[in-house]
Each structure stands twice: as structure tokens, then as C-alpha cells.
Amino acid sequence: MFADRATIYVRSGKGGDGHVSFRREKYVPNGGPDGGDGGNGGSVILKVDNGVNTLADYRHVRKYKAEDGEEGRKKNCRGKNGQDIVLKVPAGTVVKEAETDKVIVDMSGDMTEYVLLTGGRGGNGNQHYATSSMQAPKYAQPGQPAKELNLKLELKVIADVGLVGFPNVGKSTFLTRISNARPEIANYHFTTLSPHLGVVDLKDAPGYVVADIPGLIEGAAEGIGLGHEFLRHIERTRVIIHIVDAAGSEGRDPISDIYAINKELSLYDEKLAGRPQIIAANKLDLIDGSNGFTKEEIMDRLKAEFEPKGYMVYPMSAATGEGIKDILYKVRNMLDGLDDTPVVFEPEFFPDEVSTYIGEPFTVIYDPEEDEYVVEGPRIEKMLGYTNLESEKGFVFFQKFMKENEILDKLEALGCGEGDTVRMYGLRFDYYKESE
Numbered sequence: 001m002f003a004d005r006a007t008i009y010v011r012s013g014k015g016g017d018g019h020v021s022f023r024r025e026k027y028v029p030n031g032g033p034d035g036g037d038g039g040n041g042g043s044v045i046l047k048v049d050n051g052v053n054t055l056a057d058y059r060h061v062r063k064y065k066a067e068d069g070e071e072g073r074k075k076n077c078r079g080k081n082g083q084d085i086v087l088k089v090p091a092g093t094v095v096k097e098a099e100t101d102k103v104i105v106d107m108s109g110d111m112t113e114y115v116l117l118t119g120g121r122g123g124n125g126n127q128h129y130a131t132s133s134m135q136a137p138k139y140a141q142p143g144q145p146a147k148e149l150n151l152k153l154e155l156k157v158i159a160d161v162g163l164v165g166f167p168n169v170g171k172s173t174f175l176t177r178i179s180n181a182r183p184e185i186a187n188y189h190f191t192t193l194s195p196h197l198g199v200v201d202l203k204d205a206p207g208y209v210v211a212d213i214p215g216l217i218e219g220a221a222e223g224i225g226l227g228h229e230f231l232r233h234i235e236r237t238r239v240i241i242h243i244v245d246a247a248g249s250e251g252r253d254p255i256s257d258i259y260a261i262n263k264e265l266s267l268y269d270e271k272l273a274g275r276p277q278i279i280a281a282n283k284l285d286l287i288d289g290s291n292g293f294t295k296e297e298i299m300d301r302l303k304a305e306f307e308p309k310g311y312m313v314y315p316m317s318a319a320t321g322e323g324i325k326d327i328l329y330k331v332r333n334m335l336d337g338l339d340d341t342p343v344v345f346e347p348e349f350f351p352d353e354v355s356t357y358i359g360e361p362f363t364v365i366y367d368p369e370e371d372e373y374v375v376e377g378p379r380i381e382k383m384l385g386y387t388n389l390e391s392e393k394g395f396v397f398f399q400k401f402m403k404e405n406e407i408l409d410k411l412e413a414l415g416c417g418e419g420d421t422v423r424m425y426g427l428r429f430d431y432y433k434e435s436e
Contacts, residue, residue: 160210
């Protein structure tokens with residue numbers, strides 16, 4: 001089946017930690033610091049690939065991680081940068097943050113490549129912190145943590161014109177007539193399980209792209225049937241051709257059908273329902289007057305109902321080709337009168353501002369037996385291991401680390417106040433709130 005949606009997890013690379021080391025040379029007993037910088041983490045990059053037309057690959061593999069940067073090494077050797085990961089998507093893919101459903105980027109138009117998550121920057125080695133008063137710094141900067149996101153990918157096809165209508169009204173036959181597209185055609189509902197694109201070539205006017213959307217049913221906007229699965233594919237269209245079975249060959253009333261489909265469009269998206277629309281009254285070749293109405297009477301009835309509402313009604317037979325040319329040129333004239341700026345969905349969510357950062361875990365709890373607040377975790381332990389708390393600069397670095405990782409906020413949220421004791425791996429500190 002056509003894969004037009006997927007949910008995936010992505011993670012950028014963590015920056016490598018800066019290294020703490022000192023030169024060890026013969027006859028140089030107190031060599032200076034030579035800890036190298038950590039490498040930058042890899043980024044997560046989206047790229048349009050015109051050779052891809054579905055999101056099927058992302059149905060099978062759902063987790064994508066860029067490479068972490070390497071830790072710095074001795075002798076001022078910088079760690080290797082982590083490798084980027086490039087996710088190839090078809091043109092027209094809209095990327096959303098999964099929890100909020102807000103648009104991050106629309107991979108259409110001029111947007112062919114986008115850095116979704118930037119890798120963490122590598123930390124500075126201890127060589128950067130040597131001063132005249134601190135010639136042997138025993139601390140280095142940790143690399144920036146990784147970022148993560150859960151994403152929804154939605155493919156919204158790029159077409160100028162969308163075909164809508166109930167199942168079996170002749171949309172696939174119409175598309176076959178006007179283009180080289182060859183959708184499967186059979187006499188059962190929801191034959192078209194994927195949107196088909198056809199290019200209309202006109203002799204004396206610019207062509208345009210038409211999307212055949214699977215037949216809708218009442219309730220589609222609420223997810224009933226398959227209609228809701230594909231309504232997204234006409235969100236970019238500028239004109240809608242509404243094909244209706246004017247002969248009522250399946251026992252339905254064409255006027256009721258038109259109102260029902262337009263109601264579904266309106267429920268799904270008011271903007272979509274407001275797009276310019278023409279009505280193609282199909283299957284006129286099946287009208288022989290046996291049901292009490294002639295072709296002319298049916299056309300008069302449809303025009304009287306819908307043309308006052310701004311919908312032009314055209315007679316057509318997709319089976320014989322009658323009336324199709326008039327419709328194609330009318331659509332071309334409508335497109336010429338509309339803004340030709342592509343429909344692009346504007347960003348609503350900005351990962352660099354609100355992404356969740358993944359660091360090594362830590363906990364902040366209150367120990368009632370000892371009447372102490374306890375901070376623990378591998379990142380805390382590592383930080384204490386390479387930070388010289390006896391130096392003023394090291395202690396300032398320690399305070400900054402606590403603040404940037406929101407540890408101070410978590411302590412205060414637990415009720416930690418002036419003079420309370422904070423314990424970290426055997427070290428105990430009196431808590432004093434930083435003056436503003």
C-alpha cells in the first residue's frame with residue numbers, strides 16, 4: 001500500500017568531551033596541559049530525493065541516530081567529528097513534531113535540504129584553561145549533549161488540481177483520459193488506494209498537474225473509511241474538480257453527493273473547502289431518459305443548484321471523452337487567475353529552541369534520614385572527576401554546570417534552601433543561593 005505517513009525517532013550526535021592530560025616528556029617533570037578538544041556530534045539532515053515517492057522506508061526503520069563526537073585525546077589531539085545522518089524524503093513531505101503536531105519544515109518548493117537537529121559541539125580540552133595563575137587546570141569542558149525528537153512525516157502530494165468525488169464516479173477514468181497516468185480501474189469502492197498524479201499537456205497553454213484522490217465517503221473527515229487517509233494530498237491544490245455521477249447509476253442523488261463531499265472537505269479543512277471548484281457532471285452517456293430525466297434536465301437542475309453558489313457545472317463523459325477538453329481549458333483559465341505561489345506549510349515548531357536534550361541521567365532527591373539533598377548520576381560523577389573544586393575557576397565551572405543542567409532548579413523545587421546540605425558522591429556542600 002502507498003505509504004504516505006510515518007512516525008520516527010531522531011537523535012543528533014553528542015559532542016565529545018574535552019580531555020584532561022599533561023605533557024609527559026623526559027626531563028620535563030611538570031609539563032603543561034595538552035588535553036585535546038572533543039569532536040562535534042553529527043547532525044540530522046533532511047534531504048529531498050526525487051527518486052523517492054513514498055515514505056515506505058520509514059515504516060520499517062523507525063530510529064535514526066547521528067554519530068557522537070569522539071572525546072579529545074592527549075597531545076592536543078582533537079576528537080573526530082561524528083558523522084551526520086541524512087534522511088532522504090520525497091518532495092512534498094511535511095515534517096511535524098509528534099506530540100504537538102506542529103509543522104517543523106515543509107520539504108517542498110525551494111526547501112530541498114534542512115538541518116533538523118544540529119549535533120552537540122565538542123568540549124574544550126584543559127589546554128584552553130591554562131593561565132598565569134592556573135598553569136595546570138585539572139578540568140575540561142564536557143561536550144554539548146545530543147538532541148532528540150519524535151517526528152511525524154506526512155507526504156502531501158504537490159499538484160495544481162485535485163479530483164474529488166464519491167467512489168466509482170469516474171475520477172480514475174478521467175485521469176487516464178487527460179494524462180499518461182494509468183491508475184487501476186475496477187468496479188468496487190476504494191479501488192484507488194494511492195493518489196495518482198497526471199500531467200495535463202495543452203497545445204496552446206501551459207500544462208498542470210492533477211492528483212486523483214481516492215473516493216470519499218460521508219464521515220471521511222472523522223477518519224471513517226480511507227478518505228481521511230488521503231484528504232491531505234489535496235491540501236496543496238489550487239483548484240478542485242468535483243466529479244459527480246450525474247446519471248445516479250448507483251442509486252444516489254448527484255446533488256446530495258456534491259453537498260456530502262463538500263461537507264467532508266469543510267470538516268477536514270475550511271481553507272480546502274474554500275478553494276475554487278468546478279463540478280464535472282460525469283456519465284452523461286448513461287442517461288437515456290428511462291429514469292424520468294433527460295441529460296438537459298439533469299444539467300439544468302445541477303446548474304440551478306450550484307452556479308448561484310459560484311460553482312460552474314460542466315457536462316462530461318469520461319468514458320467517451322465528451323466535454324473533457326472544455327473542462328481542462330476552464331481549469332487552466334482558473335489557474336491563470338490565481339496566485340501561482342506554491343502552497344507551503346509554515347514552520348510552527350523550532351527544534352533548536354525547544355528540543356529535548358539528552359544528557360547522561362541524573363537524579364535529585366531528598367534523603368530524610370540524613371536530612372540531605374542527594375544529586376547522583378554518571379554525568380555528575382564524570383564532571384566531579386575532571387573538575388578541580390579547590391580552584392576558584394574550577395568551582396565557578398562547577399556552579400555553571402549545576403545551573404545549566406537545571407540541577408539548582410530541581411533542588412529548590414524539592415525545598416532546598418540557604419544552608420541546607422547537598423551531597424554528591426561523598427562530597428558535601430552547603431547550599432547558598434547565587435546572588436543576582
